[in-house]
Amino acid sequence: MNAKDHMVFVVDDDPRVGEALLELLSSLDFRVMVFGSATEYIEFPKPDLPTCLILDVRLPDVNGLDLQRQIADRVHPPIVFITGYGDIPSTVRAMKAGAVDFLPKPFGREQLLRAVEEALARDTRSRLDRDQVNRLKERFSHLTPRERDVLPLVVAGLLNKQAASQLGISETTLQIHRGQIMRKMAANSLAELVRMAGKLEIAIPSSESTPL
């Protein structure tokens, strides 16, 4: 793995553990940053790279699990928990909240490596997804207001005639709009456009409720 295209954050209040993890992960050719507390981690500006967060459950300021809950509603790197006192309830809680792994101390290299790689891969994927959505959003922003009106109707599977009458425009005009939409959104087919709309979370009116 190339050291330039990822980042591993370690949050552990025990400097010995932090040191050791830095050493180990460095030897495995990861880029590592170690933090002594949750606050330090939160305040650190995150690079735009696939990242992984190795988080100790017991932290001086904010408990690791609480930190996980706090950042849950934001974009955050996948978390690998480590703990010196692994009790089942904490593990379950962490895993339910989407942790990649829960490693009891002491843990072996393979375990750690697997977890970190898994986390990075997961982050890479989610980043790709986010990029795609962003690209779609960018395309969507080029649509005219009228085209934005037309899009949900088309995606909902309405016939051109139906959609045109609903908007009070002629079928020909609607066809023009439709062509424009397909071109601007770079959709090769209606199916693709529907997928795009799904990713953009555009509300699609149900075809039954259409007054016809």
Next chain:
Amino acid sequence: MKSYSNVYRYGLVIAACSIAVFVGWISGAEATCLLLGVMVSSLYGGHYPSLVGAGLSVLAFDFFFLTPRHHFSIASTAYPRFVAFIAAAFAIRYLIRSREEKIRGHAKELRELIDFIPHHVLVLDPGGRLLEANQMVLDYTGRTLDQMKNIETVERIRLDIHPDDIAKARGERQRNLSAGLPFEIERRALGKDGEYRWFLFRYKPLIGADGEISRWLCTATDIEELKREDERLRLVVDTTPAFIHSARPDGSVDYLNQRWLDYLGLSLESALDRELQGSTMHVDPRTWAWNLISTIHPEDLPLFTDKWNLIIGSCKPGEFEARVRRFDGLYRRFLFQVAPLCNKGGSVVKWYASSTDIEDRKRTEEELRQKEIEVANQLRLVIDTTPGLSWTSGPDGSADFFNRQWLEYSGLSIDEAIGWGFLVTIHPDDIPRMMEDVQRALKIGDFFESECRIRRYDGEYRRFLFRGSPVRGSEGSIVKWIGINTDVEDRRRMEDALRASEESLKRSEAYLLTAQRLSQTGSFGCKISTGEMIWSDETFRIFAYDRNIRPTIQHILHRVHPGDKARFQAYVDRAMRDIEDCDLEYRLLLPDESVKHLRLVAHTERDEAGTSKFLGAVTDITETRRAHEALRRSESYLLEGQRLTHTGSFGWSVPGKNPTYLSKECLRIFGFDPERGMPTWEDRLQRIHPADQAKWQEKIDRAIREKSGYEVTYRIILPCGILKHIHVVGHPMFSESGDLIEFIGTAMDITERWKVEEALRGSEHQLRLIIETIPAFVWCAMPGDGKVVYANQRFCNYTGRTLEELLEFKWVTLVHPDDVETTIGSWRHVLETGEPLEITHRMRRADGVYRWIQTLAEPLRDRENRITQWYGLNIEIDESRRMAEMLRATQARLTRATQIATVAELSASIAHEINQPLAAVVANGEACEMWLSIDPPNLERARLAVQRIVRDGNASAAVIQRIRALFKQEIANKAPLDMNEVIHEVLRLVSNEVQRKRVNVRMELSLEVPMTLADRVQMQQLMINLVNNGIEAMDGVAYGTKQLILRSRSDDLNSILIEVCDYGSGLVDVERVFEPFFTTKEKGMGMGLSICRSIIEAHGGSIWVTRNKDQGATFSFRLPVLAEKA
């Protein structure tokens, strides 16, 4: 004169020309010389001579000096032109001459005009030099114009003007001339007849075309007559005894009469001097001269100026007052009266003012007013200090004044009281009556008087006499009412009191009468000489006489019972003769045949006149007699009573022990025959039961010795063999000297009572029954040897022994062999000390089973606090004892369970403590491996990793050691321990930390903390934990406010309380802090407080934490006190 002048001038011309020719001849400067000659002749010759001179010079020049070529000649052709030239010259000459003639004619006319003016006229040049003077001037002065012109101005003034006026005239003239404005001067001028006359010189400037003054025209008017008139007038004015001054229409003063000047001490000139001399004070100099203004009193000045200006402005007469300073500096008040003098057109030409010195008048007025005020004040003082409430009112009766006393009394203000406001102070019940009186008085207009109650400031109503009297004006109508209210409350009260006392006197008389009637005592007085008597009503009644008779001594004698008549007569005769007091009882025989017993008491008295009289009382003692009889009867009743109650009364004298009195019943009780007289002491002694004799004797002896009463119960045996219980109570009687002389008392036969007591004893048996049946074992034991004297039946039944067996110390055999020693020991102990007994021991039941018994015993003490009996109670406590055992076992199990739980918690925490470095070791190891496995191996980092492995490995070993140390102390080494000592030790241990963190440690250790049984090391560990905890809790607190308080005290009899109080961040969850792994600290394991709790609980104590009211938390623990050695 003129011809001489012409000859002279022409001659001069000719001479000059001749000289010039001569000189020119000699010197050769012909032209120059001739020119000089022309100039000289022109200069001194006048018109014509100069012309002649010029012509001569030209001819001479032409003749003598010019070459013929240059001789003046006229060509023939030029003659006409020459002639024309000459003609033109003469024509011009003529024109000019005629013009001059004309002007000269005008001047002459002017001159004549001036001469014609009936005034002295002078024309002066701008410098003041005389140019012209008309004929009148010349006539008056007797000089010619030339003479006048030739005299220097200064000299002329000196000659012509009166010496007194020179200085002023000269100064003014010079000043005004230079000012260039018209002016006037009055001065005396000398006439040719050598007399001075007054002239008014009026100077007026003539302005030339260039705007400069070209001439001064001066007219002088002869004002001698006017002056004289003026002088006369002035004399009149000056001699008038008034202060007079006049002013110009603009108000500026121009004259003050002599009186004024004398008053002011100024001369007229200085008074009218308008110059402000060195003062910055602003005065309108137009109106008054400074010197005058400065004489006005400064306080009056503004008013004065205003008034004066007002009058001047109004053009009407007016007057005002002002104080004016006299020459000696005194200010006196003046009344200024000002009047204008108007011309026909109505405009003011002059102001005349006459002023009057009104100082004295003012002063008199002032004094008068002062006196009036004084009188008024005095009057007010009199009114206000008059000890009455006075007021005045209008003719309609509405009040308009109240004096201070009135207002103070009522507490009203004058504003509240005036009008009809004062009515609020009148008692509401009195208002109608008072108003009626007032209305009537108003109607008839006469003095009135009313009485009413007036409310005082404090709400108390007092009665007042309300008097009003009218004040009549000069025409006789009422203008005012003046009134005074007098406080008659006290007088009225006195009157009431008098009236009440009169009434009471009357009443007491009535009482007396009633008393006489009730006591059936009549009183009488008797004049011995006449035998006249005065009887009271009761006396009449007693003697049964009609009240209308005049009682005499004969009346009394008449009623005497025939049986007593002789005795009474003798007694009365003797008393009358010897005039002595009498007191006798006799009987009356009344007309209705009834007999009355009467007691007559009389006392003689001698008055100033020497006449003697008897004052006496007669009492109907019939009833008394009757009562006496009744008494005698009741005595016999008493005797009967004594007999019935078996109570006899007695008395015996101490000296001979002989009875002084023995009632019949007493004799009867003791079995003596009343007929045989009093029994002797020995007789009575014999009757006493032999066993009681000593007791009786002792009591009597003591009573005599101590002079006190006695009370004794003893038995007597009558001769017939009857036994009686007697209760005797004796009271000592003392002589006046305090010696014991007699005992009197009662002897009661209580044989019956004795019997009742016997019955009571029976009921005691009942009580015993109860004791037998209660569900406990009751017993009694004797003090001393502890011999059981009683045990209830239940006890016997339980043990299966008889009472006798129990009483013979057999109870000991019932006690469990293990408990015998302690039980007997305790019993002996309480027998010796008298303390209550409380022991538990096992005792064998009848079926041979030992059961737990609690034995309680209490001593019964007599009055001397000696133990008379032990009462004991045994209760079977086997069941409750068993329950307690079970409870203890459960608790032990619980404790064990808790310990196990604690161990589990501990192991978890140990795991964490060790896993932490272990994780580091593993990670470092792996890293090391990685560094070594790469090509080429990174030995540097591998070494670093290995170093860390070693370090962390050691750390884990240290952890394990620490934990082992922790558990080692599990085996507690308990010993008596002083917690204060432990606290001091701990503070020494943590002193570094305390200083580093600048914590202020305060110790509030009680000196009377009892010892506790505890493990010193564990206690230290506990205290270190709590102290460190407190210090760490205050990490976030500002220096200076970090305070840790350590307290120790004895909590109650059985425990001590230690508190560690910090002022830190406090606690969120006081319940969970002692749970393992609960921590709020960065590096805490969450075990500290958990271990603390374990330690405390192992010592049988308890630990808890509370939030402080203000800040921080307090950890407290309680340890049991080391039990005293039994």
